[in-house]
Amino acid sequence: xxxxxxxxxxxxxAIVRCGSFRAAAVELGLSTxxxxxxxxxxxxxxxxxxxxxxxxxxxxxxxxxxxxxxxxPALESIxxxxxxxxxxxxxxSGTLRINAFxxxxxxxxAPLVLTYLQRYPQVHIDxxxxxxxxDVVAAGFDLGVRSADLVPSDAIAIPLGPARRMAVVxxxxxxxxxxxxxxxxxxxxxxxxxxxxxxGALFRWRFAKADEELQLDVEGPLTLDEASLAxxxxxxxxxxxxxxxxxxxxDIAAGRLIRLLDDWTPPLAPLCIYYPSRRNPSAAFRAFIxxxxxxxxxxxxxx
Numbered sequence: 001x002x003x004x005x006x007x008x009x010x011x012x013x014a015i016v017r018c019g020s021f022r023a024a025a026v027e028l029g030l031s032t033x034x035x036x037x038x039x040x041x042x043x044x045x046x047x048x049x050x051x052x053x054x055x056x057x058x059x060x061x062x063x064x065x066x067x068x069x070x071x072x073p074a075l076e077s078i079x080x081x082x083x084x085x086x087x088x089x090x091x092x093s094g095t096l097r098i099n100a101f102x103x104x105x106x107x108x109x110a111p112l113v114l115t116y117l118q119r120y121p122q123v124h125i126d127x128x129x130x131x132x133x134x135d136v137v138a139a140g141f142d143l144g145v146r147s148a149d150l151v152p153s154d155a156i157a158i159p160l161g162p163a164r165r166m167a168v169v170x171x172x173x174x175x176x177x178x179x180x181x182x183x184x185x186x187x188x189x190x191x192x193x194x195x196x197x198x199x200g201a202l203f204r205w206r207f208a209k210a211d212e213e214l215q216l217d218v219e220g221p222l223t224l225d226e227a228s229l230a231x232x233x234x235x236x237x238x239x240x241x242x243x244x245x246x247x248x249x250x251d252i253a254a255g256r257l258i259r260l261l262d263d264w265t266p267p268l269a270p271l272c273i274y275y276p277s278r279r280n281p282s283a284a285f286r287a288f289i290x291x292x293x294x295x296x297x298x299x300x301x302x303x
Contacts, residue, residue: 006078009071011038012050016068020058092284093122099136100145102129103227103244104271108145108160116291123284131198131225137276142285148269155274158292163267166206167245169257171237184216184264191239192218196225205242207264218242 007028014024015035025032043050050064060068100108105127113125128141136144144155147164151157168187181187184207195203202223204215220239224230227247234241235256241248245265251257273292281289 006075008038008042009075011035012042012064012068013072013075015039015051015058016060090283091122092120092282092287094282094284095124095126096143096284096288097126097128097141098143098145099128099130099134099139099141101131103247104145104147105129107164107244107246107271108273112160112291112295116288119291120284120287123287136274143273143275143288145271145273148272150269151272151274155276157272157274158289158296160271160273160292160295163270165245165267166265167243167248167252167262168205168240168260168265169234169243169248169252170240170260171235172255172258174237174240175258181260184214184261187216187218187240187261191220193220193230193233193239193241194218194223195230195242196223198225207261208266209264 007030010028011024011030014027015021018024018027021035021039022032025035028035039050046067048063048067049061050067052059052061098105113127117123117125133146133150134141134144136142144151145160148157148159178190179186181190184205187205192205197203202217204217206215207213218240222230222233222238224233227243230241230243231248231251233239235251240260248257252259273289275285275289278285
């Protein structure tokens with residue numbers, strides 16, 4: 001069975017629309033000979049004549065009419081898909097899929113994602129949050145958001161904002177009648193919210209100061225794997241929590257939580273948007289990367 005190119009099928013429909021091989025050639029930007037050869041090749045491979053040709057007119061045969069009726073909807077769908085693809089190279093539209101861990105997604109939501117959607121309302125952003133590291137290409141994502149130290153070495157990365165920090169916090173009432181810990185080891189005397197990692201292991205609270213580093217395996221009444229749940233528990237006085245600073249910054253500023261051991265939580269690696277090197281990116285993708293670069297340079301004006 002022969003393999004037919006689109007130009008052969010387009011030539012057939014152009015002849016039907018224009019009424020002649022010459023006019024079809026003009027519409028397609030080809031020579032009359034090229035159109036004739038394309039149709040002849042198709043007829044030979046199908047073993048059927050599609051057109052009755054005379055020196056004065058061209059008309060479809062019975063087989064040709066059936067053939068055109070069947071291929072026209074399919075070619076129109078193909079042309080529509082090609083036009084849609086081209087338009088996405090010119091105007092940001094379509095869908096962007098982003099993979100991030102939950103805290104990272106919260107950090108980029110207002111300053112980056114919502115700003116982007118306001119600028120480009122024809123784009124839909126699909127964010128999937130998960131703790132495990134994934135291959136964004138294999139999993140069908142356009143972009144990933146991770147700590148800089150977790151970005152694959154072969155990816156292009158754009159740092160977002162300054163270095164981040166952890167924060168040890170508790171409700172103000174929690175320390176009524178209790179001494180406030182001055183060093184990390186003193187936390188072991190109090191209930192702490194335990195953190196479960198995506199692989200099921202329990203996370204050790206990490207601290208560093210000067211040349212000293214240590215990790216603590218706290219104990220407490222709750223083990224959780226979601227920061228928003230842990231925040232509810234801590235603000236209600238269940239125990240001491242260990243969070244990304246961004247997750248509790250507003251609570252600290254409002255006095256709902258107090259911060260402990262501030263000098264024991266040094267900076268962490270910054271967040272990065274990362275993506276594989278790619279050819280012919282869509283307009284939506286290019287616009288998002290440009291906005292991320294604006295954010296990295298401190299030039300992003302939020303809505």
